[in-house]
Structure formats: structure tokens, C-alpha cells
Amino acid sequence: MRKRIIPVRNFSKYSDFSVAAERLKNHPRHRDYLDQVPQSQLEKLHIILRDHMQGLSLEDSLASFRLDPEEDLNKLDDEELARKKGQMDTLFERNRKRTDDPDFVYDLEVEFDKPNQEKCSWDDESDDEF
Template sequence: MDFEAIRCGVRFRPPSIVLIYKDTETNKLRKRVIPVRNLSASTSDYKTEAENLKNNPRHKNYLQGVSQIQLERLHLILQSHLQGFSLEQSLTSLPLDHDKDFNEDLNDDLNEDLNKLDDEKLALKKNQMDELFEKNRKHRDDPNFVYDVEVDFAKGTDEKCSWDEESEDGF
């Protein structure tokens, strides 16, 4: 079964994430309420909790279309509400530079050898790259979508390398 996430939000009592999704087989809109357990006002690691929720076998198929960053933000909203803040205060206290930090982390690690990472860090890097791809992706419904784009790149100065030269063997 395939599901397409339409809208995602929070419910404060009980602390839950509400997902409006479309069942692609039946084309019906449905609502799924996902309880957020083990959430405390003081010491909740929202990144780990969001990752665990996204990888939970019960919710994994439904949350494929929801980005990790969005789940982290929803966890932050729930956590700040448990601390006594209103919804408006929770929304204004969210870090606005989360996307900036995300892009800086990704750009800092461009030269990192992904073959040397352990499975957890590699999965995190892949998720970051997937989110960046989806963010920059052009869909057919976008107003600036062009089907067949041809670009001529300017010829720069070609750097000579030792392997460009002919060898004594004639190869």
C-alpha cells in the first residue's frame, strides 16, 4: 500500500502527531493519529524521538513523505507545550535557522568519505541528501517546470593531468 502525506500537525492531549494522508489505491483522504510516548518537558531528545517515530514499523509507511526536519519541529512544539508554553509561543520559539544549519552541515561534509561511515551516520547523511533533493526538486505542477532543459556550459581552462599524456606504451 502506498500513502501520500498531505498535511501534518500536532495534538496536545494526548501528545500526538496527526497525519492527513491519501491512500493512493483508493484515492481517499484519511487521518492517522500517532501518539508520541515517553515525551517529557525537560529532557527529551527530539531528534532521536523523531527518528525513532519515522523508523517505527507501525508508522513507517505513513511517514515516508514527511521529512525528518518536520517531525523534529513537531516534537519541539509538543515539548514546549509540555513546558507550559502556548501554541503561538511554541511556534515563535522554534529555531528558524534549522534549515541553515542543515545546509551548512551538508556542505561541510562534501569532502567526507561516506565509505568510512558507520551505518547510522550513513543513513543520516542519506536522509539529509534526500531531503535536500526533495527541497530542490522541480515537479510537473510547478509553474517554472520545463520538461527538457538543455544547458551549454562555458568551456573553462582545462587542467593538464599526468594521465592525459601519452605513455611510452602508446596507450
């Protein structure tokens, strides 16, 4: 099989990664080769390319794709926030239990223990009292 090189044209560090990925995927010369590649993967490659053009290292660029539960999402710009929300949606769908799953439990209650967690009076009340 012959190796195919697909150039990325008209892309700068100011380009919109999602538009560039869509344009590449729908290009008549590349459509057959990229048909099975998810749009999100092409977007991720364009983000890494853009980050490189802006001087970020590969490690820093890849770190931006990891979800950090302690990260303050209020400090992100709109583009970064949309990307993080997309990642959270993907993770949610991957972990979501549906009624037809074999290990589905209807009214599952989970106790989360945290060290140094303060107790509240309403935590001790039972739902059965109502």
C-alpha cells in the same frame, strides 16, 4: 481514506526531540505513513509538543523557529544553537545560487547602504589598483 492516529509515547518535557522524531519515523507500524514526511518536520512537531509540556504557548513555541538577525546566539544553549544553525543552513541552501542557475552572475558586487554607517578609508580604495 481512513484517518490514522499516531500516538507519541515515552516522550516527556526532558526528551530529546531529534531522537523521538527518528524513533517515530522508523517505527515499523508508522514507517509507511511517515516515509514522505521530512525528519525536520517531525522534529519541529516534537519541539512544539515539548514546549507545550513545559508550559509555553503555541505562539511562543512557533516564535522560536523564526530567525532574528538581532538575536544574540551566544546566549543560547547548545540545543537551541544547533537548531538555529540548522535553520540558517536550510535558508542558505534555499537561497544559494549555483553556476547552472539561469540567473547566476559570476563576480556579483552588491552595495549595501546603511544609515549612519561610518566611512572608512579602505572602503574608497579600488580593487583595480592591485
